[in-house]
Amino acid sequence: MTPSALILIGIDLAAALILSLGLYYRRHHRRDLVVAFLGVNVGVMAVAAVLGTAEVAMGLGLGLFGVLSIIRLRSSEITQREVAYYFAALAIGLVTGLPQTDPWPVAALVALILVVLWAADHPAFLARTRHQVVRLDRAVSDDDELRAELEARLGGTVSSTTIQELDLVNDTTLVDVRYRMPRPGARSTARVASAHAGTSLGSGATTGADR
Structure with a gap:
């Protein structure tokens, strides 16, 4: 495993913990969804890393979005906010699982996802x-x-x-x-x-x- 791949794994794990514990659990306190976000993120990252090409990963990403939509319809009801967290966890796992020679542009994309969710789900945003x-x-x-x-x-x-x-x-x-x-x-x-x-x-x- 290359050094850049190890850096991407570290970025993914850190981002998944920030997303699920630092943002979601701190504000909404649902332990079951923390497990789901972490599982989706790490699972997608592992599959994307094994498959390893951009063409395959694109099809994989679309397929996983479809699978998550079906899961949402057949499982207990979740809010649109929680759907956003699901897709953020999936997207972070997907972009960090792809082989990259330079991991830092990926780190910037991951940071952008986290910042947008932090701001959009902030209690002060459209609070009334x-x-x-x-x-x-x-x-x-x-x-x-x-x-x-x-x-x-x-x-x-x-x-x-x-x-x-x-x-x-x-x-x-x-x-x-x-x-x-x-x-x-x-x-x-x-x-x-x-x-x-x-x-x-x-x-x-x-x-x-x-x-």
Whole structure:
């Protein structure tokens, strides 16, 4: 085994540990996926190193992407974020497994993958954007009424809604909603205004609990 191959193996192992433990596990704490990321990465690197040519590796990479897609459909559900980690682990293993005379351009590509995932999955990136599947306790078919209901319950500005189930018999609505939370300062102001409004109702107001 050449010195450059040994350097690439070291780069791959270091990158896989950073990806799975330093980034993913530190933020999301799923041990089973750490095992999966490490297994996929080292397995792909070993296969690519054995096959050893760019033509074979290209076909191998496409085939592995297809296999992972099938595995995802037939296994327990994972999020799109976790799919991104899967493909990053696969890509790192693939590029480091190919024979290279100069390993440092490969190291730069691996570093780029890690930096992009670190930034894209950072808690501060699009932190106020939310996605929920909500079941309302009444059937709502009007879009404007549905949006107002969701904004009142979720406390954010709704950007899109998709009604997945409108049950007129049981009087429920299942809706996929994407919304944006207000800034912390604005949220506190809204709470204070709501509290003042509730206080100003006086003794003539009746709440659901009072009834």
